[in-house]
Amino acid sequence: MAVVELRGVNYIYNKNTPYEVHALKDIDLSVNEGEITGIIGHTGSGKSTMVQLINGILKPTSGQVFVDGSDIWKEPKKIREVRFKAGVVMQYPEYQLFAETVFDDIAFGPKNMGLDEDEIKERVTAAAAFANVPQELMMRSPFDLSGGQKRRVALAGVIAMDPKVLILDEPAAGLDPGGRADILGGLKKYQREKGTSIIIVSHSMEDMANWCDRILVLADGKIILDGTPDKVFSRFNDLIGLGLDVPQITRVAAALSRRGIDLGDVYTVGYAADKISELF
């Protein structure tokens, strides 16, 4: 079943003014339950607009947005509920922490949902575990934590709302390789155990290749590529032409193929090493 569905969605900023921008054009999309979907695209390609449409922050100029089976704009007064179903972790979320303790910060979402104390406590504990936030930090001020810890607290805050779909904008930006693997590995584990759908927006082709089940490429307000990482990254020249990148390993495979050694579609180092090993 599709957890998020866009049907014929258009979004136009500043409609009927000289500054009109047609940010998304006739988008049809189903995001499958329990998958990690990656969205890549050049700055200005429509990625953020799409995220804000799914979360109900923007209302489509035309077309429909479905989250968990229902049209989110059918009853505009209830739009707030969509934000509990589609949880968004913004870019650099560590700058949005505000509460006095880590616990209170993570509990903010569940409290707004009107849950009772015990349920809140349970949710906070579970969310902290998924996001790798150690229990001993719970009573500390979030401002005393390191950047990586703060990022994980912010992530826990959204997980605590137990959304149907978790949307993350550049979740690993600015982290070192160890920190990236912590965050992305934690998300993978969360997806596997809870079955939550995850949408990741990122510029890191290596991370996308390693962690996503499906990748969408946006350009100029349209989805121009859609498929598994190997299929998408095999469209090497198209991606480069769009000002995007491919994993370095995919470039190596392309260079080998020009030299008569064809490895097929390659986007991870492990797979490339296995394919080359078959040749000797």
Next chain:
Amino acid sequence: MNEIELKNVSFAYPGDETNPPVRALDNVSLEIEKGSFTAILGHNGSGKSTLARIMCMLDTPEYGSVIIDGRDMTADGITEKDVLDARRKVGMVFQNPDNQIVATIVEEDVAFGCENLGIPSAEIRRRVDEALETVGMTKYARHAPHKLSGGQKQRVAIAGVIAMRRECIIFDESTAMLDPMGRREVLETIDKLNEEGITVVLITHYMEEATRADRVYVLNDGRVLTSGTPSDVFSDPETLWNASLDVPQTTELLYKLRQRGLDVPLDVFDPEKCAKVIRDALKKKKTADGA
């Protein structure tokens, strides 16, 4: 001749009632040669940014010496004016493009630093035009900065530093928040500045970016874990992995193939060259196995 030299530098952030002091740098020594390109790698919290602040003399080390352009800034008898003079040799470009733009018009933003230095306005005009030309932003001189892309904003920030005629520029993860195109633009600008003789220190998490440096320093827990040419440093992937860092994907592939018995070097960072060494090694192996 060194632009910057650190000798046995240690630095700690003071603690308070709830938190103990944090030792950020522990006996760090390094040399940044004039006109060179140095990359500094290290995981979050390894001390990279503290190191940058000390090299710009925004912070003073607890122990050890900081030598800028041949003068020991930690020696006795150094006056405030000496420090000010030295500070004017080293500039810094930060991570977030939105936090370093102050004016509402691009060229005014580039001029801001020079104005504070009290440079005559005709001279500022000349420097600003030249700096915008260098970073390829002349076309945008009269634009509003908030409408530019991340890469363009970073280039405006760089122009501001160039206009102040810094001999050395430290880039503290200046590409971290940019998309691939923005990164490419900024890296090309950095390469160009280095070719024109400016000393470059690039602090980064992207291993591929470090491969273009003359020299790489790897920091771990406030100490220099390893240093050398990119070839030296990346030829030992295990050390980097243990410090929760990475190596370029080319090196990782070659390392895996070598473990399985293919005779390839590890210090090849260009995808084309990497493909070539793999093809040659496969050929050689086939001939050897056939013989």
